[in-house]
Amino acid sequence: MNKRLDDEPSDxxxxxxxxxxxxxxFRATIRHFVDTRVKxxxxxxxxxxxxxxxxxxxxxxxxxxxMHLTGxxxxxxxAVEYGLxxxxxxxxxxxxxxxxxxxxxxxxxxxxxxxSEEQKNRWLPEMAAGRVIGCxxxxxxxxxxxxxxxxxxxxxxxxxxVISGSxxxxxLASIADIAIVWAATGDGIRGFIVPTGTPGFxxxxxxxxxxxxxxxxxxxxxxxxxxxxxxxxxxARGLSGxxxxxxxxxxxxxxxxxxxxxxxxxxxxEYSKQRLQFGRPLAGYQLTQQKLVDMxxxxxxxxxxxxxxxxxxxxxxxxxxxxxxxxxxxxxxAIAICRKARTIFGGNGITLDHSPLRHANxxxxxxxxxxxxxxxxxxxxxxxxxxxxxx
Numbered sequence: 079m080n081k082r083l084d085d086e087p088s089d090x091x092x093x094x095x096x097x098x099x100x101x102x103x104f105r106a107t108i109r110h111f112v113d114t115r116v117k118x119x120x121x122x123x124x125x126x127x128x129x130x131x132x133x134x135x136x137x138x139x140x141x142x143x144x145m146h147l148t149g150x151x152x153x154x155x156x157a158v159e160y161g162l163x164x165x166x167x168x169x170x171x172x173x174x175x176x177x178x179x180x181x182x183x184x185x186x187x188x189x190x191x192x193x194s195e196e197q198k199n200r201w202l203p204e205m206a207a208g209r210v211i212g213c214x215x216x217x218x219x220x221x222x223x224x225x226x227x228x229x230x231x232x233x234x235x236x237x238x239x240v241i242s243g244s245x246x247x248x249x250l251a252s253i254a255d256i257a258i259v260w261a262a263t264g265d266g267i268r269g270f271i272v273p274t275g276t277p278g279f280x281x282x283x284x285x286x287x288x289x290x291x292x293x294x295x296x297x298x299x300x301x302x303x304x305x306x307x308x309x310x311x312x313x314a315r316g317l318s319g320x321x322x323x324x325x326x327x328x329x330x331x332x333x334x335x336x337x338x339x340x341x342x343x344x345x346x347x348e349y350s351k352q353r354l355q356f357g358r359p360l361a362g363y364q365l366t367q368q369k370l371v372d373m374x375x376x377x378x379x380x381x382x383x384x385x386x387x388x389x390x391x392x393x394x395x396x397x398x399x400x401x402x403x404x405x406x407x408x409x410x411x412a413i414a415i416c417r418k419a420r421t422i423f424g425g426n427g428i429t430l431d432h433s434p435l436r437h438a439n440x441x442x443x444x445x446x447x448x449x450x451x452x453x454x455x456x457x458x459x460x461x462x463x464x465x466x467x468x469x
């Protein structure tokens with residue numbers, strides 16, 4: 079398929095030539111949805127700190143919920159297709175990609191990877207259809223980067239598990255129907271499917287956020303929450319259980335942040351062509367061109383990295399430290415791109431009329447959740463030196 083330069087103005091090295099027709103067509107479908115259903119409303123949603131729950135059925139109809147999973151009503155998309163969708167969704171807003179990530183890569187993946195057949199058949203088709211929303215309750219007020227120190231416990235009482243503890247920064251919890259709760263037991267850390275209507279389960283949205291405003295993050299309190307023994311995920315033992323799910327979500331972030339970067343770059347490019355200063359467009363000045371070139375170079379490199387990792391994942395060859403490389407590099411570069419793009423708008427860039435600062439604010443969260451820069455630095459350092467420097 080031939081492609082004109084102006085079809086993808088951010089693709090100056092023809093990365094599109096590395097994609098199949100199917101991949102480009104799928105990307106175009108998601109981009110159209112974002113352009114028509116998300117971008118017209120995102121400034122208002124962000125300003126009012128509202129997540130647009132009305133678009134959940136539309137995301138489900140596009141096959142985006144658990145899109146990378148096979149069977150049980152899931153779309154069975156490739157890793158690269160999942161990545162392309164994440165990129166397009168985050169070009170709209172990080173909160174939108176986060177919803178798809180929490181639902182599919184965390185909550186649904188936990189059941190798909192670690193659940194019984196009964197649990198998979200009970201929950202996954204409903205979640206893929208958007209009729210059941212899930213959340214993933216791992217992080218605690220004092221256990222973020224160190225989940226092994228979690229204080230939430232689950233004890234067996236007859237044929238029921240009694241779960242007590244607190245969780246923090248749990249996406250979607252206040253609108254979720256089920257929570258995947260990770261707790262310490264006498265048999266190590268285990269995962270449980272907990273209906274959020276269970277007595278003792280309370281989810282409270284976190285307010286006052288300066289980032290991810292068009293998204294939902296919550297505190298959870300678990301006060302002797304009782305669930306049947308059948309609610310335990312049978313195949314998840316220890317931290318490898320939640321980490322396997324986090325790696326799915328982290329992979330999507332590698333792609334998604336390049337969408338925020340691309341949207342910021344394109345907005346700045348267009349603005350620089352229209353905005354006149356000293357009798358000529360901003361785009362005609364050398365310093366502006368340097369900013370634009372720096373941005374598009376890093377977008378090109380970051381997208382190539384994401385695509386390479388996607389091909390490795392589809393081939394079953396992707397290693398956790400490689401996901402760390404992608405998340406660390408692409409988050410770090412994306413936030414720099416968005417901040418640089420904002421400078422081209424001058425004072426106008428601090429309003430919600432333009433997207434770069436909104437993206438940059440969101441990326442403060444994205445570069446922190448599911449692993450900070452510092453943690454990924456040490457993961458990669460451990461890999462290249464053989465020395466663990468976490469403590």
